[in-house]
Amino acid sequence: MQYAWWSHGGNELSTGEKSGTSGTQLKTNVQTQLTSSLSKRSLAIHNMQTAADKYAVKAHKNLWTETNHSGNIVMTLAENRNFNERFAQRLGECAIWTKPILEDLHYNHPIGVQPVREAIARHVNQYVFKMGKFPVEANQIVTGNGVLAVLENLIYAVADADDGILVIAPFWHGFVPIITGRMGVNIIVVKTDPSTYWWPSKNALDEALREANRSGIKCTALMVCNPSNPLGKVFSEQQMLSTIRWATSRGFHFISDEIYAATVFDDTVPFVSAWDVASEHLSPQQQHLVHVLWGPSKDFGVPGLRMGAILTKNPQVLNVEAGASVFTMTSTPMQRAIAEILSDSTFVADFMRKTITHLKQSCDSFTSELRRHGINYIAPSAGLFVVIDLRSLLPSRPTFDDEFDLYKKLCDAGVVITPGNDCHTPEPGLFRVCPFGLPETCYSLLSGRIADLHADLTS
Numbered sequence: 297m298q299y300a301w302w303s304h305g306g307n308e309l310s311t312g313e314k315s316g317t318s319g320t321q322l323k324t325n326v327q328t329q330l331t332s333s334l335s336k337r338s339l340a341i342h343n344m345q346t347a348a349d350k351y352a353v354k355a356h357k358n359l360w361t362e363t364n365h366s367g368n369i370v371m372t373l374a375e376n377r378n379f380n381e382r383f384a385q386r387l388g389e390c391a392i393w394t395k396p397i398l399e400d401l402h403y404n405h406p407i408g409v410q411p412v413r414e415a416i417a418r419h420v421n422q423y424v425f426k427m428g429k430f431p432v433e434a435n436q437i438v439t440g441n442g443v444l445a446v447l448e449n450l451i452y453a454v455a456d457a458d459d460g461i462l463v464i465a466p467f468w469h470g471f472v473p474i475i476t477g478r479m480g481v482n483i484i485v486v487k488t489d490p491s492t493y494w495w496p497s498k499n500a501l502d503e504a505l506r507e508a509n510r511s512g513i514k515c516t517a518l519m520v521c522n523p524s525n526p527l528g529k530v531f532s533e534q535q536m537l538s539t540i541r542w543a544t545s546r547g548f549h550f551i552s553d554e555i556y557a558a559t560v561f562d563d564t565v566p567f568v569s570a571w572d573v574a575s576e577h578l579s580p581q582q583q584h585l586v587h588v589l590w591g592p593s594k595d596f597g598v599p600g601l602r603m604g605a606i607l608t609k610n611p612q613v614l615n616v617e618a619g620a621s622v623f624t625m626t627s628t629p630m631q632r633a634i635a636e637i638l639s640d641s642t643f644v645a646d647f648m649r650k651t652i653t654h655l656k657q658s659c660d661s662f663t664s665e666l667r668r669h670g671i672n673y674i675a676p677s678a679g680l681f682v683v684i685d686l687r688s689l690l691p692s693r694p695t696f697d698d699e700f701d702l703y704k705k706l707c708d709a710g711v712v713i714t715p716g717n718d719c720h721t722p723e724p725g726l727f728r729v730c731p732f733g734l735p736e737t738c739y740s741l742l743s744g745r746i747a748d749l750h751a752d753l754t755s
């Protein structure tokens with residue numbers, strides 16, 4: 297069952313149909329509507345549902361299924377459903393279900409029980425911090441109900457409302473409702489493009505900061521998602537180091553969302569965690585500014601379990617997180633189950649190996665369908681998405697409004713994918729596709745529908 301991000305699917309509060317925000321300061325672009333009895337902030341957050349998501353609501357009413365091949369193919373959620381049955385079986389075997397612990401029925405420490413923080417530390421040290429030289433310890437971890445929840449708590453710790461966080465683009469549009477909608481913090485877009493391998497040059501960072509300063513916005517942090525959602529790119533150790541240095545030398549926090557760390561299926565560029573980079577190259581004081589986010593939602597394909605963790609050496613941040621996490625705890629029995637599964641090294645090694653092999657195969661099969669239908673794409677090496685290039689379907693000198701028009705045509709042709717504008721791509725015409733939540737039979741169908749639309753529009 298797919299669902300539209302940020303939509304209850306119920307009554308619409310707003311029917312705006314613009315192509316969405318494309319400026320560099322998202323907060324100032326947010327439209328608030330005072331026509332209802334709700335608070336301004338709740339309306340603002342509702343209005344962050346992108347125009348694309350609003351348009352797709354009707355497409356969600358007729359979804360592709362095994363028995364409805366003419367339904368709409370929705371590939372907007374970064375899901376990894378391949379080994380759900382195997383995971384569910386292991387989950388069912390957890391001791392907690394047959395031997396419940398009475399204490400778990402009561403309030404527990406909000407940072408997470410010791411066994412789950414120890415299990416996360418061991419897991420991350422093996423599968424994320426691959427240098428192996430700088431292990432994280434359980435007491436440097438605070439858990440919460442998902443990476444989004446721990447991100448929100450981290451933003452709460454490092455920025456006040458109206459401050460700014462620099463975010464390296466293109467980035468996942470789901471950051472906006474949290475950073476700006478819930479925390480009232482401006483997102484300052486740091487632009488990148490293929491000419492710098494999608495990594496910001498020092499000039500791009502300086503320019504983004506200058507622009508924030510010109511608008512009177514005080515920046516407190518720089519954030520990246522590595523491997524990148526939406527690009528599926530892994531950033532190199534050198535790229536990470538230069539940017540971490542740029543941030544920490546200015547006293548900014550550096551936030552690295554590494555939720556896709558164990559989805560790397562092509563390690564031409566080896567994944568190196570910001571934790572390892574900071575531990576190897578920065579002073580202890582600067583290391584306190586570097587924070588890593590991890591969770592099992594993507595590597596294990598289990599976002600429904602709601603587990604995430606912030607890893608930091610900063611004692612003050614750990615204290616704030618401990619206080620804030622009282623609102624965002626994962627239920628204690630689920631923490632115990634996750635601790636048991638992560639500690640089952642045979643299960644985890646086998647699961648991770650199969651996941652990576654399958655992701656690679658699925659990606660090969662999806663991209664070969666794209667090639668067969670003449671659709672260009674940016675080859676990913678990690679993650680659960682592929683960015684396709686539909687610039688040939690746009691007029692010359694295209695705008696993001698042209699991209700949105702194309703998006704609507706795609707939706708009407710049964711193809712629901714994320715327009716680049718929502719992710720702050722540098723130019724119109726790039727779309728993010730998340731193929732791995734649907735069976736491979738959909739790959740050819742989706743590519744065929746795009747190719748048919750191409751033929752219609754260019755005939």
Ligand SMILES: Cc1ncc(COP(=O)(O)O)c(C=O)c1O
Pocket residue numbers: 374441442443444445468470521525553555591592593599603604
């Ligand atoms: C980059 C990124 N961070 C965080 C999340 C959300 O993670 P969680 O399910 O653990 O809250 C997503 C989900 O798509 C994501 O793509």
